[in-house]
Amino acid sequence: MFTFDLLINAVAAGLMLGGFYAAVAIGLSITFGQLDIVNIAHPTFVILGSFVAFVINESFGIDPVLIGVVFMPIFYFLGMGLYQIYYVSFEKTGQESLSGLAFFFGLMFILEVLMILAFGVDYRLVSAAYIGETLHIGPLDLPLRMLIPAVAATLMTIAVVLYMSKTFMGKAIMAVSQDRLALQLMGADPIRVKRIALGIAIATAALAGALLIIIQPVEPSVGRLYIGRIFAIVVLGGMGSISGTFFAAILIGVVESFIATFYGPSWAPAVGFGILLLTLAIRPQGLFGRA
């Protein structure tokens, strides 16, 4: 049954879902796309962001989006500390490729277990006045629990894109994995550049996590569901392109929504990866990848 109402609602739902995917993928786009750090634990930091939002929302009733924004600086310092450990333990001695991957894999499990010990394995929710509300515009139904995360994610993406393109540090982050020594010859300290980059990446997880728990209930290991999808989004968008990641996230969101609406939800992930494989066959650098 293919109607116009169904079609535009599928598009709208896809755009909102894609916006949220962007919030999760953008941090990985910085670590994996710009720094060549395979931070497989990124979705787990997102879940950590969800639980921070859950705990504070439950105790004080503060809006989860606000909690996410307020915790971004704290997650930023967490990310900087994480890079310092990663640098001293692996990068400094040139063991980052395999040991580094194992490090982030281990970190993912440790964080998960810590969250299970602290919060149990039950699904948790946040409460906010808008979560049950839906905006009706003609035939269009926009549930606010989807719309608000999508808007917040888009604003965050714009902020990161502006930072990357307009500031010296942003350009240095884009350059650091291309030629570390050349960057030193520009007067920039590559260790500091990467530390700041990982700080920003983890900071985005604070807000992404708060957005996730507005959209759906969260338990500590739910982040694993997103690992494949967000790596796919980053590669599809093109390594090193933050705006590419955003558009790839929107594309995957819309396609998944279409498939879920017209063919059944179980096909949705397969189609996302199908697009990735097709794109890589035709355009190995991804949709918006440079060179």
Add this chain to the structure above:
Amino acid sequence: MRSFTIRKWKGRILASSLTITDVEAGYGSVRVLHGVSITVEDGESVVLLGSNGNGKSTLIKCITGIVRPSAGAITLDVDGVTTDLVGMAPQDIVGLGIAMVPEGRRLFPALSVEENLVLGAFRKEARPMIAENLDFVFETFPRLKERRGQLAGSMSGGEQQMVAVARALMSNPKILLVDEPSVGLAPILVSQMIAKIKELKDQRAMTVLMAEQNFNQAIKIADRGYVIVHGEIAYEGATAEDLSNNDMIKEYYLGA
């Protein structure tokens, strides 16, 4: 001391010179430099001649902190303020106003020409002058202005060398180190590039130290120079003429 230097720097070019004394350096157990001493005075262009593997690049790398000397001293003198460069990180040395055009250019291939140039102005002292300096390098290399949006990695070797020189100028250097500008370029392009560097040096009252194996190219910019053989200074020419008339150089480079 540093903030004082910055404030004064905005108004005029500071007198700056490099003194390298008895530097020994190498890679692992291989020693490349065996006690090299050279000086580069304010406003001079000094060339470092020698064929491949004699230590020219290593010496340049010692100055910028990429290679750490095992012995000897490298000091920068800016208007009477002396800084010991040994043990400093490259980014901090660059921060003092020493820019390097590295061998093989080392651009950021996946960034545009303009992004490469902007990164050249990363050091704090260069940032306020970024607009002027960008205009200046675009005027100097009009080709780069035409291609400002193009990815640096997709340009020809000659154009990439222009980007490398322009990027170094963006940091507003007092001292410009140029490592092997002739590598991988056609002779005509090398001539043009060296003429350009000479012109830029005069315009901006810079001090230039250039390592180059091609004598005929290097002599075009040289006020004076050194010949480095097996990691030691084999000859010091006080003028370009001395260098041209030296027997060793005649034998090695000029086929006489």
